[in-house]
Amino acid sequence: MTEIPRRTAARTAKLASLPLGVAGRAAAGWGRRLIGGNSEQISAQLMAKSAEQLFAVLGELKGGAMKFGQALSVFEAAVPEEFGEPYREALIKLQSAAPPMPASDVHRMLAEQFGRGWRSRFEEFDDTPAAAASIGQVHRAVWRDGREVAVKVQYPGAEEAVLSDLRQLSRMSRLLQPLAPGMEIKPLINELRERMVEELDYRDEAANQRAFAATFEGDDKVKVPRVVASAPRAMVSEWVTGRPLSSIIRAGTQDERDTAAALLAEFHYSAPARAGLLHADPHPGNFQILDDGRLLVIDYGAVARLPDGLPRPLTMMTKYALQKRSDELMALMRAEGFVRPETTITADEAIAYLAPFTEPLGTETFRFNRRWLQRQAERVGDLRSPDFDTGRSLNLPPQYLLVHRVTLGTLGVLCQLDADVPLRGIVGHWQPDLFDDEAPAAGS
Structure with missing residues (x-):
């Protein structure tokens, strides 16, 4: 057996241990209940063990498996409180932690990307990684002009690992579903696969970051590090650091x-209105708060390209739902492909299903917290709930999938922050059509 198939087989075996481990622990838990064990305590123990295994396997494998774990971490706020703490700790670790790549591999990769004289580009280079991500790790260095820089180096074999992991995870999506209550796993994995292929070329990421940096240059709320140099598998940008989100x-x-x-x-x-782009990886590990109060945003491998800003149909759907304009809402949703053909969904059902996106806009300030998100997840994920049947009648057109996931992920992070947010004013400023004729209904 050659080296790459051997590594792939080993990764597949480790990934397979996730659902098998969950199933084995569930069987053991049922056994303990049958002999009189406390059901709540046993369930909590099972969830803690599953979370521990989740981090151990996904963190070790990096690649698509770790990316999958990071995507789940955005939604940990939707996990019921009695089970949430083990997942919270395990998934948050995936935002910044992974076993490091050996220095020899780092040097070899930099020589391949920047030439054998790569060291002459730097005054200093720290072989100990400062951070790890799903397909690469970051080293602190000093550029030849004296600037402190962050050097992102891709793991050898990252492409093979990413695609292999996501294929395997897709096959196991049904068995993995218990690891993410209230979420549809398979569409998430399929969408991640499309995004990850784009992320493998750091030149694309560098172009995205340069575009964001130009847009937010001098901004008093957002800082985007400048790109210094880039290659297909390595990238150098300004070193900027603050307090992690x-x-x-x-x-x-x-x-x-x-x-x-x-x-x-x-x-x-x-971002869609200002840059024509949407940062598409909204997990907390990509955000920090600087000493001057600005939001530092890193990792531009995944973006949604929106040259005309946020698609107008999404704004109008939200507007019609807020204003209870049922006929216009249903006509637009059917025209844009959000309603499956030959279904009998009503406008009231659609409005209720859109609550996660409309409720926070109904007041000047909205309190985002875990309990609110848990209620939304329970409502659409409960087989007995009318909203579950509504969800089966709805469709998410491919052109809106990434925007939907990123917006939902951002709302998930807001819920993790347990914060009061003046979202109505923020959204209304950047989507002025949303409230332009609402004055008569504003107090309703």
Whole structure:
């Protein structure tokens, strides 16, 4: 057996251990219940063990498996409180932690990307990684002109690992579903596969980052590091660092939470209008708060290209749902392909299903928290709920899939922050059509 098939087989075996481990622990749990064990305590123990295994396997494999774990981490706020803590700790670790690549591999990759004289580009280079991501790790260095820089180096074999992981995870999506209550796993994995292929070429990421940096140059709320150099598998950008958003989620004051959440919401909703792009990887590991109060945004491998800003049909759907304009809402949803053919969904059912996107816009300030998101997940994920049947009648057209996932992911991070956010004003500023004729109904 050659080296690459051998590595692929080993990765597949480790990934297979996830659903098998969950199934084995569930069987053991049922056994303990049959002999009189406390059901709540046993369930909590099972969830803790599953979370522990999830991090151990996904974190070790990096690649598509780790990316899948990072995507799940955005939605941990939807996990019921009695089970949430083990997942919270395990999934948050995936935002910044992974076993490091050996220095010899780093040097070899830099020589391949920048030539054998790559060291002459730097005054200093730290072989110890400062951070790890799904397909690469970051090293701190000093560029030849004295600037501190971050050097992102892709793991050898990353492309093979990413595609292999996501194929395997897609096959196991049904068995993995218990790891993410209230979410549809398979569409998430399929969409990640499309995005990850784009992320493998750091030249594309560098182009995305340059576009964002130009748009937000001199901005008083957002900082995007400048790109210094790039190659297909390595990239150099300014070194900028602040307080990780995950730290504010864990231990921030209410004022810090509210401020961070408002900055994140402003960045998400303003970028399509300002840059014609949407940062498409909204997990907390990609955001920090600088000492000057700005939001630092990193990792531009995944973006949605929106040259005309946010698609107008999404704004109008939200507007019609907010204003209870049922006939116009249903006509637009059918015209845009959001309703499956030959279904009998009513406008009231569609409006109820869109609540995660409309409720936060109904008041000047909305409190995002885990309980609110849990209620939304329970409502659409409960087989007994009318909203579950509604969901089966709805469709998400491919051209809107990424925007939908990123917006939902951003709302998930806002809920992790447990923050009061003036979302109505933020969204209304960047989507003026949303409230332009609402004055008579504003107090309803």
